[in-house]
Amino acid sequence: MYADVLIIGGGPSGIVTALTARKNYPDKKIVVLRKEDKVVIPCAIPYLSSSIESVSKNIISDEILTKNGIELLKGEAKSINRDEKYVETTVGRISYDKLVLATGATPQKIPIEGIELENVFFIKKEVPYLEKLFRTVREVQNIVVIGGGFVGVEFSTDAVKLKKKISIVELLPHVVQLNFDDEFCVQIEEKLKEMGINVYTNTRVEKIIGEKKVEKVLLSNGKELEADMVIVAVGLRPNVELARNAGINIGRCGIVVDDYGRTNDPDVFAVGDCVERRDFITGSCRSVMLASLACRDARVVGSNLFEMKRLRRIVGDYPIFSTIIGDTAFGCAGLTERQAKDMKIEVVSGEFLTVNRHPGCLPDAKQIKIKLLFDKKSHLLLGGQVSGDKAVAEITNLIGVALQAKFTCEDIYLMEVGTHPMLTSSPIVYPVIKAAEDALMKLSA
Amino acid sequence: MYADVLIIGGGPSGIVTALTARKNYPDKKIVVLRKEDKVVIPCAIPYLSSSIESVSKNIISDEILTKNGIELLKGEAKSINRDEKYVETTVGRISYDKLVLATGATPQKIPIEGIELENVFFIKKEVPYLEKLFRTVREVQNIVVIGGGFVGVEFSTDAVKLKKKISIVELLPHVVQLNFDDEFCVQIEEKLKEMGINVYTNTRVEKIIGEKKVEKVLLSNGKELEADMVIVAVGLRPNVELARNAGINIGRCGIVVDDYGRTNDPDVFAVGDCVERRDFITGSCRSVMLASLACRDARVVGSNLFEMKRLRRIVGDYPIFSTIIGDTAFGCAGLTERQAKDMKIEVVSGEFLTVNRHPGCLPDAKQIKIKLLFDKKSHLLLGGQVSGDKAVAEITNLIGVALQAKFTCEDIYLMEVGTHPMLTSSPIVYPVIKAAEDALMKLSA
Numbered sequence: 001m002y003a004d005v006l007i008i009g010g011g012p013s014g015i016v017t018a019l020t021a022r023k024n025y026p027d028k029k030i031v032v033l034r035k036e037d038k039v040v041i042p043c044a045i046p047y048l049s050s051s052i053e054s055v056s057k058n059i060i061s062d063e064i065l066t067k068n069g070i071e072l073l074k075g076e077a078k079s080i081n082r083d084e085k086y087v088e089t090t091v092g093r094i095s096y097d098k099l100v101l102a103t104g105a106t107p108q109k110i111p112i113e114g115i116e117l118e119n120v121f122f123i124k125k126e127v128p129y130l131e132k133l134f135r136t137v138r139e140v141q142n143i144v145v146i147g148g149g150f151v152g153v154e155f156s157t158d159a160v161k162l163k164k165k166i167s168i169v170e171l172l173p174h175v176v177q178l179n180f181d182d183e184f185c186v187q188i189e190e191k192l193k194e195m196g197i198n199v200y201t202n203t204r205v206e207k208i209i210g211e212k213k214v215e216k217v218l219l220s221n222g223k224e225l226e227a228d229m230v231i232v233a234v235g236l237r238p239n240v241e242l243a244r245n246a247g248i249n250i251g252r253c254g255i256v257v258d259d260y261g262r263t264n265d266p267d268v269f270a271v272g273d274c275v276e277r278r279d280f281i282t283g284s285c286r287s288v289m290l291a292s293l294a295c296r297d298a299r300v301v302g303s304n305l306f307e308m309k310r311l312r313r314i315v316g317d318y319p320i321f322s323t324i325i326g327d328t329a330f331g332c333a334g335l336t337e338r339q340a341k342d343m344k345i346e347v348v349s350g351e352f353l354t355v356n357r358h359p360g361c362l363p364d365a366k367q368i369k370i371k372l373l374f375d376k377k378s379h380l381l382l383g384g385q386v387s388g389d390k391a392v393a394e395i396t397n398l399i400g401v402a403l404q405a406k407f408t409c410e411d412i413y414l415m416e417v418g419t420h421p422m423l424t425s426s427p428i429v430y431p432v433i434k435a436a437e438d439a440l441m442k443l444s445a
Numbered sequence: 446m447y448a449d450v451l452i453i454g455g456g457p458s459g460i461v462t463a464l465t466a467r468k469n470y471p472d473k474k475i476v477v478l479r480k481e482d483k484v485v486i487p488c489a490i491p492y493l494s495s496s497i498e499s500v501s502k503n504i505i506s507d508e509i510l511t512k513n514g515i516e517l518l519k520g521e522a523k524s525i526n527r528d529e530k531y532v533e534t535t536v537g538r539i540s541y542d543k544l545v546l547a548t549g550a551t552p553q554k555i556p557i558e559g560i561e562l563e564n565v566f567f568i569k570k571e572v573p574y575l576e577k578l579f580r581t582v583r584e585v586q587n588i589v590v591i592g593g594g595f596v597g598v599e600f601s602t603d604a605v606k607l608k609k610k611i612s613i614v615e616l617l618p619h620v621v622q623l624n625f626d627d628e629f630c631v632q633i634e635e636k637l638k639e640m641g642i643n644v645y646t647n648t649r650v651e652k653i654i655g656e657k658k659v660e661k662v663l664l665s666n667g668k669e670l671e672a673d674m675v676i677v678a679v680g681l682r683p684n685v686e687l688a689r690n691a692g693i694n695i696g697r698c699g700i701v702v703d704d705y706g707r708t709n710d711p712d713v714f715a716v717g718d719c720v721e722r723r724d725f726i727t728g729s730c731r732s733v734m735l736a737s738l739a740c741r742d743a744r745v746v747g748s749n750l751f752e753m754k755r756l757r758r759i760v761g762d763y764p765i766f767s768t769i770i771g772d773t774a775f776g777c778a779g780l781t782e783r784q785a786k787d788m789k790i791e792v793v794s795g796e797f798l799t800v801n802r803h804p805g806c807l808p809d810a811k812q813i814k815i816k817l818l819f820d821k822k823s824h825l826l827l828g829g830q831v832s833g834d835k836a837v838a839e840i841t842n843l844i845g846v847a848l849q850a851k852f853t854c855e856d857i858y859l860m861e862v863g864t865h866p867m868l869t870s871s872p873i874v875y876p877v878i879k880a881a882e883d884a885l886m887k888l889s890a
Binding site: 331390430 | 834
């Protein structure tokens with residue numbers, strides 16, 4: 001079999017690469033090879049306990065490919081022959097002109113005694129596995145979640161709605177500490193506790209205890225937690241074996257690509273969670289796994305497969321995250337203060353607290369808290385964190401756009417936004433602008 | 446009396462000028478002179494029928510000034526002597542070093558027979574007047590609103606909740622036509638009709654009929670509407686008399702100022718609704734009245750009163766509006782297609798329709814419709830319009846930031862955003878990016 005474009009992997013980055021290539025190169029034969037029978041919406045997996053009632057409601061329809069004239073093959077790639085430009089797969093040999101690796105990432109294993117026990121689960125993107133996982137959630141009572149990153153925290157907020165007893169165990173001083181500064185982490189931990197979730201930070205899981213099934217979890221503080229089920233959510237490692245075996249360069253955090261997704265082989269591209277990210281300030285390598293970032297990669301690669309058709313003015317990878325904990329949404333874009341300090345950047349922060357409606361007596365008014373970070377020398381925006389109502393996700397995206405536009409503190413302070421009593425904060429106290437003002441006063445002091 | 450900074454006008458632009466000047470020039474004596482006893486939140490006035498129960502809940506507290514060491518004087522300016530740098534007021538002569546005119550705008554009168562009848566109201570920003578207006582709304586049954594701009598439409602959506610019979614009469618082919626293209630105007634008109642509001646477009650009010658009080662309204666189509674009350678909401682004219690009498694240059698749309706709010710007198714500044722706006726594409730004069738824009742002006746002027754302290758990289762005035770009609774929010778930033786065509790710009794539009802959650806089966810999922818406009822030659826973003834859930838206001842602001850950052854269609858297409866199942870559209874179909882893709886395909890065709 002021959003494909004002008006062969007894409008290995010059927011997740012968001014594979015899908016968007018295929019769709020983008022189809023729009024840009026209408027005459028090319030595009031084939032997506034994937035090992036899963038069905039593809040889940042990855043970011044919604046933590047919500048399969050209660051918000052989304054079944055795994056079957058969380059499927060990306062194959063029609064998105066087939067109705068756009070993209071061929072879908074179900075099978076697994078075994079090896080790549082780059083000299084003769086073909087891939088050996090479980091469904092036969094496929095020759096390619098351009099090859100795109102969208103092989104994703106796999107839950108990280110951790111060396112804990114008892115990890116092989118029954119009812120210990122990882123967050124895998126496989127339908128039958130997830131069906132079993134969430135069937136088990138419904139059957140059990142006590143759930144211990146190892147890892148307080150986004151996935152562990154989000155899973156907990158959804159499962160607790162089924163009146164389960166949930167404990168999150170996090171090694172670091174705070175949950176979601178890689179994405180938020182302390183004041184936001186503390187706010188998230190308070191929300192989790194309000195929801196009835198136990199949070200153990202600065203704590204290691206020493207041992208998972210049980211005969212056949214998990215029964216207890218022993219923590220580093222000596223405490224034993226009752227556990228009918230354990231969810232391991234300690235991060236993902238990029239799937240790079242296929243690429244490595246084919247002599248593609250692999251870095252510390254994934255497949256090495258340039259700003260156009262090209263590997264060291266000009267006919268082999270890589271996109272999504274399997275690639276090494278580049279910090280947007282320094283260009284140094286970094287791990288950021290996000291479906292939205294994967295889709296951005298896919299738009300870049302899908303547009304530029306056969307020629308340099310769409311040049312990028314914005315390069316580097318911007319971490320932009322949002323989530324909701326109980327009734328409060330949280331978002332972060334760019335660097336945290338902790339990360340900036342690790343990078344030896346002298347930062348100035350601007351903070352502000354307000355409400356998202358005006359007047360504040362309106363029935364759905366909710367507090368908004370914001371923090372923006374700027375470089376002390378250049379005044380360049382480095383990052384932002386926000387909490388508040390659901391629109392916080394789009395405020396975070398607005399900060400993300402300002403980051404990508406290389407806005408300074410002055411630019412943000414003197415920029416325009418629209419406001420409306422029923423929809424936003426007052427123009428007098430619009431949070432992004434007031435946080436910039438707070439920082440500007442420190443910068444001028 | 447002497448003030449280092451004398452600000453005439455106590456609305457949002459006056460307040461923010463004072464607060465900004467206080468932060469930037471802590472040692473200066475700052476005085477705000479205003480004629481109103483209390484100041485209302487202007488944008489929330491249309492919501493005083495039902496969403497906000499009384500005018501007294503819609504007041505900007507004077508504390509915002511006084512607790513920041515700003516002196517508040519209640520009185521009216523009568524004339525300015527620029528040679529000797531003082532203002533004659535109803536509370537005595539005030540000398541100034543820097544004078545800021547934040548005199549706002551006044552509802553436009555229209556030459557209609559019967560406009561002087563009892564129960565014909567304008568949207569004035571005066572507490573006793575508004576108290577009488579909204580007391581009357583509660584007492585009457587049939588209300589005719591002349592003018593289908595934002596204020597007329599918003600007033601109608603709120604008053605109709607009190608089971609009033611409301612009719613909007615608009616001269617143009619569509620309501621809010623100055624801010625949206627036809628497809629969005631039609632959507633808004635449908636929402637209004639769903640809420641039980643009668644909409645007469647392409648229609649002129651010929652005459653307001655009544656003995657002492659208004660009784661009927663005669664339309665240009667010959668129809669007579671029962672009316673116990675008429676609201677005139679046909680726009681505002683800038684208050685420029687004080688400035689004109691002092692020899693300050695006045696343009697077609699207000700007081701003429703440069704990018705730093707300076708008039709032809711280097712010690713006299715003007716901010717807010719009383720100034721003439723400049724189109725962000727051509728720099729030609731234009732009328733845009735928005736509290737958010739007024740606050741932006743005020744940040745610029747308040748920062749730069751005594752020296753050029755904060756230079757602007759972003760100049761020109763960007764119209765950015767949002768509103769909510771029934772259960773659907775609408776936003777617009779920059780030019781509409783109609784305006785672009787009037788300016789003889791050849792535009793390419795990108796459209797997209799999706800939902801704001803993923804998967805779309807989530808209980809609060811709502812349709813999002815978007816349209817972006819780009820210049821055909823440079824691919825520069827010119828404007829955007831969106832409808833959907835309340836977060837649409839912040840998506841509109843995101844488009845506003847992209848406009849101010851001079852993003853092209855390619856920049857938007859290849860930029861990053863964050864997404865979350867419970868908060869945003871899927872990364873595969875994020876509306877701003879998909880609309881850019883739609884336009885890009887037309888641009889490359």
